[in-house]
Amino acid sequence: MGLKISIPFIDLNAMRLELGGDLESAVARTLDSGWYLLGSELEEFEREFAAHCGTRHCVGVASGLSAIELALRAAGVGPGDEVIVPAYTWVATWLAVTRVGARPVGVDVEESTYNIDSRLIDEAVTERTTAIVPVHLRGEPADMDGIEAVAANHDLLVVEDAAQAHGACHRARPVGAIGDAGAFSFYPTKNLGGIGDGGAVTTDDDELAERVRLLRNYGMRDRYEIEYAGVNSRLAEVQAAALRTALPRLDAWNRARASLAEVYLAAFGGHDSVSVPTVPDWADPVWHLFVVGLPNRDSCARSLAERGIETLVHYPLLPSRSGPYRDDWPPGSFPVAERLASSALSLPLYPQLDSTACELVADAVLASVGSPPSA
Numbered sequence: 001m002g003l004k005i006s007i008p009f010i011d012l013n014a015m016r017l018e019l020g021g022d023l024e025s026a027v028a029r030t031l032d033s034g035w036y037l038l039g040s041e042l043e044e045f046e047r048e049f050a051a052h053c054g055t056r057h058c059v060g061v062a063s064g065l066s067a068i069e070l071a072l073r074a075a076g077v078g079p080g081d082e083v084i085v086p087a088y089t090w091v092a093t094w095l096a097v098t099r100v101g102a103r104p105v106g107v108d109v110e111e112s113t114y115n116i117d118s119r120l121i122d123e124a125v126t127e128r129t130t131a132i133v134p135v136h137l138r139g140e141p142a143d144m145d146g147i148e149a150v151a152a153n154h155d156l157l158v159v160e161d162a163a164q165a166h167g168a169c170h171r172a173r174p175v176g177a178i179g180d181a182g183a184f185s186f187y188p189t190k191n192l193g194g195i196g197d198g199g200a201v202t203t204d205d206d207e208l209a210e211r212v213r214l215l216r217n218y219g220m221r222d223r224y225e226i227e228y229a230g231v232n233s234r235l236a237e238v239q240a241a242a243l244r245t246a247l248p249r250l251d252a253w254n255r256a257r258a259s260l261a262e263v264y265l266a267a268f269g270g271h272d273s274v275s276v277p278t279v280p281d282w283a284d285p286v287w288h289l290f291v292v293g294l295p296n297r298d299s300c301a302r303s304l305a306e307r308g309i310e311t312l313v314h315y316p317l318l319p320s321r322s323g324p325y326r327d328d329w330p331p332g333s334f335p336v337a338e339r340l341a342s343s344a345l346s347l348p349l350y351p352q353l354d355s356t357a358c359e360l361v362a363d364a365v366l367a368s369v370g371s372p373p374s375a
């Protein structure tokens with residue numbers, strides 16, 4: 001079977017090497033300051049990330065899950081409400097809705113983009129619906145025109161789950177700046193990742209931003225004066241400092257991801273047994289993941305693993321089939337999402353990966369589906 005190779009799914013050390021000591025300096029700077037929470041690193045990072053997203057505000061929080069939850073809470077979503085979410089997403093999107101006491105209502109996705117099918121949202125809206133949380137899955141913007149139209153029709157809040165899409169644009173507008181608020185995760189493997197957990201809410205709404213700011217710190221306005229029953233969800237100084245070293249490289253890293261995605265797209269072009277994501281002309285994706293659809297996903301993953309190629313499945317289990325939601329959503333509730341969950345395979349893709357590695361991966365995928373590699 002040819003030579004043995006070793007291609008990891010992602011390599012965070014390669015990213016750290018590229019930062020050339022900046023990360024260590026940022027950590028040392030924070031230690032030297034003797035100030036670990038709610039200080040100048042966070043303030044600077046919030047300013048810089050808001051500028052990158054083109055929003056008036058950015059509020060750092062402890063995770064992406066927390067960002068979605070606090071954005072919803074700050075906008076008044078709570079018990080008794082229904083919130084529209086895509087059927088195909090990381091379970092955190094659904095959990096955030098549950099955390100505020102509301103009910104997540106799944107809507108099926110488009111086969112070609114894995115994102116929420118905006119044509120199906122209208123029929124899922126009831127008199128209890130108060131918000132939509134679209135997800136820009138894999139770094140590809142959701143159909144925000146369609147989503148905003150339904151939201152305007154029914155007077156719904158829109159909180160973008162942009163946890164996989166830092167820097168992606170929809171009609172040249174950065175995600176996180178399109179809906180009423182955006183929610184980001186800085187989990188280490190995201191396009192912009194910290195050295196631990198982190199997240200942020202972006203918005204142009206002064207009041208919403210102020211409320212998230214209070215909620216993340218116990219709901220406390222001035223010391224000891226609690227205005228809301230808030231949470232402890234602060235983005236640590238050391239995380240903010242680490243993120244500030246990575247943020248100036250984000251655009252270049254996203255471009256590197258895009259050129260690797262081009263290698264995959266070229267290699268799989270014309271091979272019907274491998275379905276690749278389509279990119280609408282209004283979308284500038286940031287390729288958080290490169291996901292292919294394969295009829296024999298599990299055997300293909302095994303054969304790639306035998307050759308030393310690491311792959312992952314995002315996601316084999318839909319949120320609707322997970323513990324808290326199973327009883328509400330029987331199998332068959334989301335035909336497209338269910339099909340994708342059984343055929344999707346994420347291939348190695350990170351900014352420091354070599355394009356020849358992508359070619360080897362593509363050849364191995366084609367071999368495993370019985371398609372001869374492209375010349």
Ligand SMILES: *Cc1c(COP(=O)(O)O)cnc(C)c1O
Nearest residue numbers: 063064065090092093163185187
């Ligand atoms: C990672 C992720 C989240 C949650 O972010 P955490 O920082 O891990 O809490 C939410 N939604 C999506 C789509 C994600 O990929």
